[in-house]
Amino acid sequence: GDVWGFEPMLRLRKKVEDAGLTLSVFEGIPVPDRAKLGLPGRDEDIDNYCESLRNMGRAGIPVVCYNWMVAFGWLRTSTTTPVRGGAVATTYDHEEMQRGPLTEHGEVGEDLLWKALEYFLKAVVPVAEEAGVKLAMHPDDPPRSPIRGIGRIMTSPENFQRMLDLVDSPANGLTFCQGCFTEMNIDVPKWIRHFAGTGKMHFAHYRNINKGGSADHFSETFHDEEGEADMYEAMKAYIESGFSGPMRPDHAPTMEGEGNDHPGYALQGRLMAVGYMKGLMEAIVKGR
Numbered sequence: 364g365d366v367w368g369f370e371p372m373l374r375l376r377k378k379v380e381d382a383g384l385t386l387s388v389f390e391g392i393p394v395p396d397r398a399k400l401g402l403p404g405r406d407e408d409i410d411n412y413c414e415s416l417r418n419m420g421r422a423g424i425p426v427v428c429y430n431w432m433v434a435f436g437w438l439r440t441s442t443t444t445p446v447r448g449g450a451v452a453t454t455y456d457h458e459e460m461q462r463g464p465l466t467e468h469g470e471v472g473e474d475l476l477w478k479a480l481e482y483f484l485k486a487v488v489p490v491a492e493e494a495g496v497k498l499a500m501h502p503d504d505p506p507r508s509p510i511r512g513i514g515r516i517m518t519s520p521e522n523f524q525r526m527l528d529l530v531d532s533p534a535n536g537l538t539f540c541q542g543c544f545t546e547m548n549i550d551v552p553k554w555i556r557h558f559a560g561t562g563k564m565h566f567a568h569y570r571n572i573n574k575g576g577s578a579d580h581f582s583e584t585f586h587d588e589e590g591e592a593d594m595y596e597a598m599k600a601y602i603e604s605g606f607s608g609p610m611r612p613d614h615a616p617t618m619e620g621e622g623n624d625h626p627g628y629a630l631q632g633r634l635m636a637v638g639y640m641k642g643l644m645e646a647i648v649k650g651r
Contacts, residue, residue, distance in 0.1 A: 364395040364408045367415040372422035387609040388499070388566055389419065391428040394483070399433050400471065401479040409483060413490040420494030426565050426609065428538045430501040431480055434466040434513050437504035442626035444582050449619030453626050455505050457579040465512040473514040477525075480516070484530040491534040499536050499565040500526060502543035507578040518578075519547055520554045527563050536563035542570035542613055545592040546578040552593070552600035559604035567601065569594075569640060570613035583614050583627065586636040598643040612636030 379386040392415045398405040419427060430436075441454040484498075491498050506518035516522055523537055539558055545551055558564040571590035572581040584590045601610070615632030617623045 364393075364397070364411055366411045367392055367418055369418040369421050372418055372424060376422055376424055386424055388426040388428055389424055391430075391499075391501075392416075392419075394429055394431070396433050396468070398483055399431055399476065399479055400468065401475060401482065405479070405482075409486050413487055416487070416491050416496045417494045419496050425495065426497045426499055428499045428501055428566055430503070431476060431517050432503050432515060433471055433476070434468055435510060438510065439626070442623060446582070446616050447585070447588075450585075450616040450632070451623060451626075452583045452616040453614060454582040455578075455580065457505070457507055457510075460510060463511050468513065470512045471509070471514050473508060473516050476514055476516045480526065481529050484526075484535060488530045488532045488535050492532060497534050497536055497565040499538040501538040502540050502547075504540065504543050504546075505578040505581070506543055506547050520544070520549055520557070523558070527561065533562060536565040538566040538568060539564050540568040540570075540613065541592060541597060542568065542572055542583065545572050545590075546576065546581055548577050548591075552596045555597060555600040555606070556604045559601065559606040564606055565608050567606065567608065567610040568613035569597075569610055569636070570615070583616065585616055585632065586612060586639045594639075595643060595647075598640070599647050602644065602647050610640075612640060 376386045392412065394412060395408045398408045438455060438460060439453040440456045440459045443451045444454040446452045488498065500517060503515040503517045508515040508518050527535060537558060539555060541551060544554060571584050571586060571592050571594055573584055574590055576582065576591050586594060612633050614627030615636050617626060617629040618631045621629045621631055623629065
C-alpha cells in the first residue's frame with residue numbers, strides 16, 4: 364500500500380537501459396486487499412496507488428501489470444510434478460486445494476469484487492491516462508471461482524470485456540496471460556485477436572498447459588510441447604492482429620540440476636522458451 368518512489372523507478376529504468384534493454388512493464392505495484400474488498404482504508408490505498416502511477420509516468424515506464432486476486436496469488440498444489448528429461452513442473456488440483464480452510468476474509472462474493480473494481484478503476488484510470496501509464500489486468504490463476512470461499516472474477520474472456528467496459532479508456536487494458544486463458548478452455552487465438560483488436564491488450568505472457576488441462580486440474584509444460592493451446596496458432600494470432608506490446612515467456616519447468624526455489628521461473632526453461640518464441644515469430648513473419 365505504500366507509494367512507489369520516483370527515484371528508484373528512474374534508476375531501475377536507467378540500469379536496464381544501460382544494459383541495452385528496455386524497461387516496458389512493472390509486474391507490478393500491488394493493489395492491497397482493502398481496495399479489492401472495499402474495506403475502510405481503501406481510499407488511502409487508492410491514493411497511494413495513483414501517486415505510484417504518477418511516479419511511473421515521470422520515470423518513463425509505460426505499463427503496469429496488476430491483478431484482482433484476494434488473499435491468494437497464483438496457486439499451485441505441486442511444484443515438483445515430473446515431466447520430460449527429469450524436469451519438474453507446477454500443477455494445480457482444485458479438489459485438493461478446496462480441502463483447505465477459509466482465509467481470514469471468510470466468504471467473499473463476486474458481486475463485492477466487481478463493485479470494488481469499478482470504484483477502483485473510476486478513481487485510477489483518469490490518473491493513469493494523465494500519467495501516460497497503461498493498466499494491464501492479469502487473469503486470476505487459476506481462473507476458478509470460488510477458491511476456499513474467495514470469489515474470483517477475472518476468470519473468462521467475457522468478464523475481461525466487462526472489466527474493460529467499466530471504464531472505457533485506452534489506459535484500461537489487460538495482460539493476456541496465455542496460460543490462464545488456456546485454463547479457461549477457450550479458443551485462444553480467437554480471443555487474442557479480439558483483445559488485440561480493441562487496442563486494450565497491453566502485455567502478454569506466453570505459456571501453455573497439458574493437453575486436456577483446465578482450471579480444475581492442469582500442469583504447466585515446456586513451451587515446445589503439444590499442450591492444450593496451439594502455440595503456433597497463438598503466436599500467429601498475436602502477429603496477424605498487429606499486437607506490438609511487450610511479451611515474455613511465462614512459467615516453464617525447472618530442468619534437472621537447477622534449483623527449484625522459484626518454481627516456474629528457473630533460467631534454462633525460460634531461455635529455451637525465448638528461443639522457441641523467436642523461431643516461431645521468424646517462421647510466421649517470413650511465411651506471410
